[in-house]
Amino acid sequence: MKITLKVWRQKNNSSKGEFKSYSMNDVSEDMSFLEVFDVLNEDLVRKGEEPVAFDHDCREGICGMCSMHINGRAHGPNTGTTTCQLHMRSFKDGDTITVEPWRANAFPIIKDLMVDRSAFDRIIQAGGFVSVNTGNAVDANAIPIPKDDADKAFDAAACIGCGACVATCKNASAMLFVSAKVSQLALLPQGQPERHRRVLNMVQVMDEEGFGNCTNTGACEVECPKGISLENIARMNRDFLIANIAD
Amino acid sequence: MTLDAKIPEGPLAEKWTKYKSSIPLVNPANKRHIEIIVVGSGLAGAAAGASLAEMGYKVKVFCFQDSPRRAHSIAAQGGINAAKNYANDGDSVHRLFYDTIKGGDYRSREANVHRLAEVSTSIIDQCVAQGVPFAREYGGLLDNRSFGGVQVSRTFYARGQTGQQLLLGAYSALSRQIGRKQAELYSRHEMLDLVIIDGKARGIIARNLVNGKLERFFGHAVILATGGYGNVFFLSTNAMGSNVTAAWRAYKKGAYFANPCFTQIHPTCIPVSGDHQSKLTLMSESLRNDGRIWVPKQKDDPRKPNQIPEDERDYYLERRYPAFGNLVPRDIASRAAKERCDAGYGVGKSKMAVYLDFSDAINRLGKSVIEARYGNLFEIYEKITGENPYETPMRIYPAVHYTMGGLWVDYNLMTTIPGLYAAGEANFSDHGANRLGASALMQGLADGYFVLPITVGDYLSKDIRTKSIPTDHPEFEKTEKEVRDRIEKLMSIQGSEPVDYYHKKLGKVMWDYCGMSRSEEGLKKAKKMVQEIREEFWKNVRIPGSSAEMNPELEKALRVADFIELGELMIDDAYSRNESCGGHFREEYQTEDGEALRDDNNYAYVAAWEFKGEGSEAQLHKEDLKFENIKLVQRSYK
Numbered sequence: 001m002k003i004t005l006k007v008w009r010q011k012n013n014s015s016k017g018e019f020k021s022y023s024m025n026d027v028s029e030d031m032s033f034l035e036v037f038d039v040l041n042e043d044l045v046r047k048g049e050e051p052v053a054f055d056h057d058c059r060e061g062i063c064g065m066c067s068m069h070i071n072g073r074a075h076g077p078n079t080g081t082t083t084c085q086l087h088m089r090s091f092k093d094g095d096t097i098t099v100e101p102w103r104a105n106a107f108p109i110i111k112d113l114m115v116d117r118s119a120f121d122r123i124i125q126a127g128g129f130v131s132v133n134t135g136n137a138v139d140a141n142a143i144p145i146p147k148d149d150a151d152k153a154f155d156a157a158a159c160i161g162c163g164a165c166v167a168t169c170k171n172a173s174a175m176l177f178v179s180a181k182v183s184q185l186a187l188l189p190q191g192q193p194e195r196h197r198r199v200l201n202m203v204q205v206m207d208e209e210g211f212g213n214c215t216n217t218g219a220c221e222v223e224c225p226k227g228i229s230l231e232n233i234a235r236m237n238r239d240f241l242i243a244n245i246a247d
Numbered sequence: 248m249t250l251d252a253k254i255p256e257g258p259l260a261e262k263w264t265k266y267k268s269s270i271p272l273v274n275p276a277n278k279r280h281i282e283i284i285v286v287g288s289g290l291a292g293a294a295a296g297a298s299l300a301e302m303g304y305k306v307k308v309f310c311f312q313d314s315p316r317r318a319h320s321i322a323a324q325g326g327i328n329a330a331k332n333y334a335n336d337g338d339s340v341h342r343l344f345y346d347t348i349k350g351g352d353y354r355s356r357e358a359n360v361h362r363l364a365e366v367s368t369s370i371i372d373q374c375v376a377q378g379v380p381f382a383r384e385y386g387g388l389l390d391n392r393s394f395g396g397v398q399v400s401r402t403f404y405a406r407g408q409t410g411q412q413l414l415l416g417a418y419s420a421l422s423r424q425i426g427r428k429q430a431e432l433y434s435r436h437e438m439l440d441l442v443i444i445d446g447k448a449r450g451i452i453a454r455n456l457v458n459g460k461l462e463r464f465f466g467h468a469v470i471l472a473t474g475g476y477g478n479v480f481f482l483s484t485n486a487m488g489s490n491v492t493a494a495w496r497a498y499k500k501g502a503y504f505a506n507p508c509f510t511q512i513h514p515t516c517i518p519v520s521g522d523h524q525s526k527l528t529l530m531s532e533s534l535r536n537d538g539r540i541w542v543p544k545q546k547d548d549p550r551k552p553n554q555i556p557e558d559e560r561d562y563y564l565e566r567r568y569p570a571f572g573n574l575v576p577r578d579i580a581s582r583a584a585k586e587r588c589d590a591g592y593g594v595g596k597s598k599m600a601v602y603l604d605f606s607d608a609i610n611r612l613g614k615s616v617i618e619a620r621y622g623n624l625f626e627i628y629e630k631i632t633g634e635n636p637y638e639t640p641m642r643i644y645p646a647v648h649y650t651m652g653g654l655w656v657d658y659n660l661m662t663t664i665p666g667l668y669a670a671g672e673a674n675f676s677d678h679g680a681n682r683l684g685a686s687a688l689m690q691g692l693a694d695g696y697f698v699l700p701i702t703v704g705d706y707l708s709k710d711i712r713t714k715s716i717p718t719d720h721p722e723f724e725k726t727e728k729e730v731r732d733r734i735e736k737l738m739s740i741q742g743s744e745p746v747d748y749y750h751k752k753l754g755k756v757m758w759d760y761c762g763m764s765r766s767e768e769g770l771k772k773a774k775k776m777v778q779e780i781r782e783e784f785w786k787n788v789r790i791p792g793s794s795a796e797m798n799p800e801l802e803k804a805l806r807v808a809d810f811i812e813l814g815e816l817m818i819d820d821a822y823s824r825n826e827s828c829g830g831h832f833r834e835e836y837q838t839e840d841g842e843a844l845r846d847d848n849n850y851a852y853v854a855a856w857e858f859k860g861e862g863s864e865a866q867l868h869k870e871d872l873k874f875e876n877i878k879l880v881q882r883s884y885k
Binding site for chain 2: 011012028030031032034035038039041042044045046048049050051053055056057058059060061062063064065080081085087089110111114116117118120121124125126127128129130131132133134135136137138139140141143144145146147150151153154157158160161184185188190191
């Protein structure tokens with residue numbers, strides 16, 4: 001296949017960015033999207049130009065590090081797929097593909113397609129845990145949990161923290177991400193003692209970090225590579241309200 | 248220096264309990280003044296960082312990724328073992344211990360492995376308490392499944408994403424400590440050297456990957472939880488960034504490197520599809536519970552798999568190993584696949600693949616049951632290959648997955664450098680020559696949650712009078728200069744080939760000569776080839792940009808430079824071990840029917856290599872393995 005990549009290039013956070021086009025002539029449809037960037041980068045290095053910086057690590061769709069906005073969609077055209085799992089068979093010969101970084105005030109650009117998502121870490125640090133020190137635990141089977149609850153908690157816990165929800169939301173809201181962790185722990189007996197303070201603390205930091213509000217467009221759910229459901233946002237809103245009243 | 252594993256006295260089953268209760272402690276007031284550096288934020292690193300901070304130590308955690316939650320433990324699919332015996336199938340601590348020693352082909356240390364089996368049950372308790380959503384039965388209790396190399400069901404799992412859930416549990420625990428300011432997080436930081444003061448590990452030099460600055464950090468003790476070195480092969484199931492640099496730098500500063508040639512080739516991975524391939528994807532071993540592995544009986548059979556009738560298929564694992572069938576350990580399953588493909592029975596375009604077939608299981612249990620068990624794995628497979636495994640068998644081939652070798656550690660997990668510890672895949676201690684499935688997660692968390700928090704205290708109890716050492720100490724200056732010189736040297740080469748060119752070249756040599764099968768002649772050849780690659784790399788690599796900014800090519804170059812050196816040591820190690828055991832298969836040493844032939848009289852030792860300076864051969868030290876509780880027998884899964 002022949003393709004043209006239109007890629008956002010930006011030297012660092014304080015410089016101005018711009019699109020640059022690169023034509024590639026020998027792309028196999030079995031290549032992953034990131035492997036196309038590997039090949040492009042090898043060419044750029046040989047030519048003495050700077051390669052495109054992009055985040056990636058596991059390339060199995062689970063670490064959540066890859067983060068490209070492809071043709072206007074977070075992680076590209078396929079649903080339920082991270083950028084690293086996207087293959088060139090999803091594109092056509094002759095396509096021009098536009099690639100941008102995640103765009104959100106809370107995710108400042110570091111270089112080219114790389115952004116700083118440490119705001120997510122700080123939200124988890126505010127309450128995304130059960131306060132149980134190592135060694136404090138009772139026997140695992142002493143806490144029976146109905147299978148349906150455990151499965152629902154798992155569905156929420158499957159979030160990979162990639163930030164596609166923020167990147168795709170017109171308000172750059174982090175509600176899907178935050179509600180996934182809030183829900184996972186709210187659905188389990190282990191999470192009950194801290195249920196109120198958790199949601200209050202996490203939402204507070206979310207707001208401080210500069211994420212926008214949720215206006216229920218549902219775009220986040222559509223673009224989430226792990227299918228995290230909007231139900232989680234509803235659950236978090238409910239918990240937030242109750243926690244505020246109880247306080 | 249003679250190797251002292253510091254194994255406590257007493258009967259095996261009582262060693263850890265007695266040792267724990269007699270170990271010197273650090274009182275809470277002193278803990279506040281003691282700083283500990285943890286490099287790596289996977290299961291071992293995050294668990295250790297969280298637990299030590301909970302105890303009151305001041306902890307600094309480093310990872311090269313943008314967040315600790317990205318560490319490659321996250322990609323582990325299948326599960327985690329624990330001797331809970333919830334399945335009532337006769338499991339016990341002793342059985343888990345025995346299976347692990349046997350699975351490791353009798354090349355691991357009894358006392359360490361027994362401790363691992365003992366603490367395995369507490370790991371599950373801890374993770375459940377954190378809210379890890381393990382799979383459950385309708386009664387609300389935890390579900391178990393079986394895994395290769397054992398005959399009990401002791402594996403706990405969270406769909407096909409067990410590593411993710413366990414890592415997020417440990418990450419949450421660590422995040423809680425960061426929120427409390429008990430731990431500090433340095434993400435996008437890569438450790439590039441170890442600082443030693445008066446013979447003790449006292450800090451690290453790390454590069455801030457965002458702005459390229461070299462930074463100095465002091466610690467009373469340093470823990471390396473930096474994972475394995477499978478990426479020496481270029482293609483592996485490791486994450487792209489996984490590397491050996493921290494461990495290798497420690498080796499060059501005096502930590503011995505143990506059993507580097509013990510690498511695990513995982514039997515069920517998606518085969519290579521072309522030259523562009525950047526990494527390989529694992530299909531969890533749990534698939535072998537319900538999938539049957541076969542090749543056509545006829546060479547170069549042109550028919551589609553579904554058109555080949557039952558009696559024209561060779562279920563070679565069931566044929567060769569009736570007792571364990573498709574659930575033989577990984578090394579055996581991998582070699583058997585290689586044997587069939589080399590003999591010309593391979594399938595697919597490249598003929599370097601075998602079938603993993605679910606049609607029997609789907610007929611027996613229904614599609615929905617298989618979907619519930621393996622749905623996400625089937626999806627991954629379809630995304631990568633474009634084929635639907637519910638309808639046509641998967642094609643699989645072995646790929647590099649895990650490295651059993653690593654920094655040599657004693658019973659306390661301390662390396663040969665006082666105050667420097669290694670945990671998880673970064674050490675060598677528990678898996679011998681072959682790791683059993685669902686044991687890596689167990690070991691990472693055992694080291695992090697339950698072993699290091701105790702054993703580090705033993706060392707630190709003698710260090711409570713040491714004040715924090717300012718980082719303008721001459722040793723920090725000197726070490727930072729060494730790192731700076733190395734970086735400048737790399738940047739100044741300005742040759743013509745990118746880093747990956749050399750990495751791929753190295754990987755191919757390692758795979759061809761130090762991979763699934765090794766020979767004296769091949770290893771001799773490979774050593775020369777690796778030396779040539781090294782020379783060429785340092786003459787002709789090209790790194791654009793500057794070192795004073797974000798520069799991913801420089802990051803790769805620093806890692807590959809170390810991989811090349813490690814490659815040579817792996818070859819030396821494989822060459823010196825004149826036997827076949829576990830993942831190390833020397834063609835000269837096999838039984839008549841092609842099974843690995845161990846030599847317990849001469850090779851029942853840990854090979855610990857000491858760096859003797861640039862240009863000199865590494866020196867081999869042997870830690871003899873004493874088996875007091877297990878009788879050594881030739882492993883048989885027939």
